[in-house]
Amino acid sequence: MKSVLTNKYSSGFTLVEMMVALTLGIIVLAGIGQVFIKTKRASVFQDELARMQENSRYAIQLLNKEIRNAGYLGCRHASNMDAAYLDTGGTYLDNSSLAIEGYEADGTTPGSPFTLGATSTGWSGGNGTEATLPTVLNSPLLVAGSDIVIIRYANGSGLTLAQDKQNNSDVQVTNVSKEINGCSGGASDGFSGLCIGDLAIVSDCERARSFQIDSLALDGSGVLTVHDATGVNWVGEHSSTIPFTIADSSLFEARTVAFFVRNNNATPAVPALYRKIGSGNAQELVEGVENMQVVYGEDTDNDGVPNRYLAAHQVTNFSNVVSIQLSLLLRTIRESSRRSPAAQTLSMLSTDVTTPADHHYRQVFTATIQLRNPDE
Numbered sequence: 001m002k003s004v005l006t007n008k009y010s011s012g013f014t015l016v017e018m019m020v021a022l023t024l025g026i027i028v029l030a031g032i033g034q035v036f037i038k039t040k041r042a043s044v045f046q047d048e049l050a051r052m053q054e055n056s057r058y059a060i061q062l063l064n065k066e067i068r069n070a071g072y073l074g075c076r077h078a079s080n081m082d083a084a085y086l087d088t089g090g091t092y093l094d095n096s097s098l099a100i101e102g103y104e105a106d107g108t109t110p111g112s113p114f115t116l117g118a119t120s121t122g123w124s125g126g127n128g129t130e131a132t133l134p135t136v137l138n139s140p141l142l143v144a145g146s147d148i149v150i151i152r153y154a155n156g157s158g159l160t161l162a163q164d165k166q167n168n169s170d171v172q173v174t175n176v177s178k179e180i181n182g183c184s185g186g187a188s189d190g191f192s193g194l195c196i197g198d199l200a201i202v203s204d205c206e207r208a209r210s211f212q213i214d215s216l217a218l219d220g221s222g223v224l225t226v227h228d229a230t231g232v233n234w235v236g237e238h239s240s241t242i243p244f245t246i247a248d249s250s251l252f253e254a255r256t257v258a259f260f261v262r263n264n265n266a267t268p269a270v271p272a273l274y275r276k277i278g279s280g281n282a283q284e285l286v287e288g289v290e291n292m293q294v295v296y297g298e299d300t301d302n303d304g305v306p307n308r309y310l311a312a313h314q315v316t317n318f319s320n321v322v323s324i325q326l327s328l329l330l331r332t333i334r335e336s337s338r339r340s341p342a343a344q345t346l347s348m349l350s351t352d353v354t355t356p357a358d359h360h361y362r363q364v365f366t367a368t369i370q371l372r373n374p375d376e
Helices: 015-068
Strands: 100-105 113-115 123-125 148-161 171-174 199-203 208-212 224-227 250-263 271-277 283-287 289-298 308-310 321-331 345-348 351-354 362-370
Touching: 015 148, 015 250, 015 283, 015 321, 015 362, 100 289, 148 199, 250 289, 289 351, 321 345, 345 362
Parallel strands: 113 351
Antiparallel strands: 100 123, 100 148, 148 171, 148 250, 171 224, 199 208, 199 250, 250 271, 271 283, 271 289, 289 308, 289 321, 321 362, 345 351
């Protein structure tokens, strides 16, 4: 029997087939990579936009809540404040008779053009305010061309008087939190949010008086003495025979709050909305806020409705301000290649603001805020 020999060929891919497969694989991988990169960029872009819009909502909500507090003095309006003797020596902290005031960034009056990044020429106040920006607010980190708004109000729910307050007696209060709170600037610890050097207000429904706390002493029965009558003289009451009584009066912290835009301490620095309470440290609230423009609604015929909106340095009497309009310019924190680097001109309450030619997305947000406690 003869055996039949057959040739056995090795099976597999030829070199040409391998090269074709590799080429197709590279093309597919490149396509997948491009899809991933574009998806990632789109996701980052959407996150940045969402973050910017959320920041704007939070900023407007916070400003709305704070500014509505302006002028709150318990159940007494600022227009009925007695002129008290204060030893702070300025008007930024101790001008309790003004519920709201502001400083207009020079060169940004409505109708004027302004370019972001321009050199600052300063800020101007209106009638009844300091002509130039108070030293306690001035900082090289302030963003040029952005307005500053200042509000004052009685903070908290109030502490109850422990005894009737006559003209020459100490101010003593009860319902004090015994938890010690830290005070800034190296001052002694305080109680119920009060610190030595703070301004305080005693208010009933007929009168309100402000003074500076020069001592804090909590006794064993929970009575806190917040003003030493032998220290700062409390003068100018309607009559020394009319006391602030236990039944009708409360003591509050007299809070002065400034809102402004400045660069934060990040690297690189990012512009942000800041708040400064009294002479304390500036607190960053919302990053990505590049500019703030504010106009004030003046009621000139005493009907509670603004007759005109003016920049801060044009206001003739801040006691007549019943509302404000503010406009915030926000930008994305990171630049996006999806945006071509072209300058924009955006309107902020009739101030035309030109932006840099970069890859940041920007948007303007505007709100009108009615004051709940305008002067009567």
